[in-house]
Amino acid sequence: MQFLRNAALAALFILAGSACVEPSSEHRVRANAMLRAGNAAGALQECDLGLTKKKGDMALLILRGKALFELDRLDDARASYTEALAVDRASDASPAEAHLGLGMIASRKREPAVARQHFEELVKLNDKDATSLLNVARTCLELKDMDCAIARGEAAGKLRGDDEGVLYTLGTIYLAAGKHSDAELTFNHICEVVPGAASCPYGKALVAASSGDKAKALEHLREAIARKVPNPDQIAIDPFFTSIKDDAEFQALVAKAAAK
Numbered sequence: 001m002q003f004l005r006n007a008a009l010a011a012l013f014i015l016a017g018s019a020c021v022e023p024s025s026e027h028r029v030r031a032n033a034m035l036r037a038g039n040a041a042g043a044l045q046e047c048d049l050g051l052t053k054k055k056g057d058m059a060l061l062i063l064r065g066k067a068l069f070e071l072d073r074l075d076d077a078r079a080s081y082t083e084a085l086a087v088d089r090a091s092d093a094s095p096a097e098a099h100l101g102l103g104m105i106a107s108r109k110r111e112p113a114v115a116r117q118h119f120e121e122l123v124k125l126n127d128k129d130a131t132s133l134l135n136v137a138r139t140c141l142e143l144k145d146m147d148c149a150i151a152r153g154e155a156a157g158k159l160r161g162d163d164e165g166v167l168y169t170l171g172t173i174y175l176a177a178g179k180h181s182d183a184e185l186t187f188n189h190i191c192e193v194v195p196g197a198a199s200c201p202y203g204k205a206l207v208a209a210s211s212g213d214k215a216k217a218l219e220h221l222r223e224a225i226a227r228k229v230p231n232p233d234q235i236a237i238d239p240f241f242t243s244i245k246d247d248a249e250f251q252a253l254v255a256k257a258a259a260k
Helices: 002-020 023-036 040-053 058-070 074-086 095-108 112-125 130-142 146-159 164-176 180-193 199-210 214-226 239-244 248-259
Strands: none
Touching (some): 023 058, 040 058, 074 095, 095 130, 130 164, 146 164, 164 180, 164 199, 180 199, 199 239
């Protein structure tokens, strides 16, 4: 009997606690769960229901933007994220997610200046965010602002100097800026911190091809392919290989990489 009384009391406490939860929060919890489960349409419906109960809820507007993005409704997602930034900041929501969403949409739409603006806002919110620094660097690269690309790429490198992705991106930035020695040193560093990584010889192949050394470019590319380049379909269209793209041996290596 004591067990039954305790269970009943526990149930009452649960009901009392749920009564204090805002109805919009319940929709937010359900929308989050649906997004994680891959049900973007269901998440969108929950967000819309929640917003009828609490208009201008920043967290719900951000979740709505995420759901719309997943549904490839980019213009609607942009509108939802923009509205989220215009409302009063909630204690349990951050404008960072809205800026990230807007930056991703702008990147998808090939609007590097707009993307840069939002990724820069993320850096202002957290200057130790290496991912946002790299995103700024990439947009600067698209805009041909090499000073910005190098500065932001190097800042990311200082924060995550043992990260293969960060180092590879920084190496390609140096290469695009014509800093071949810095690029090669950066790609070599990948081999030191991530032994066996394909991005190390692949990066060195890019440097060699850009420098006009076809033999060395093919040698490094051969090694990279042996280490299984992650995206072999990108080799043939990599702009840094333009000088050797018509070479028969290069084409044979591309075909070999695609067949792996």
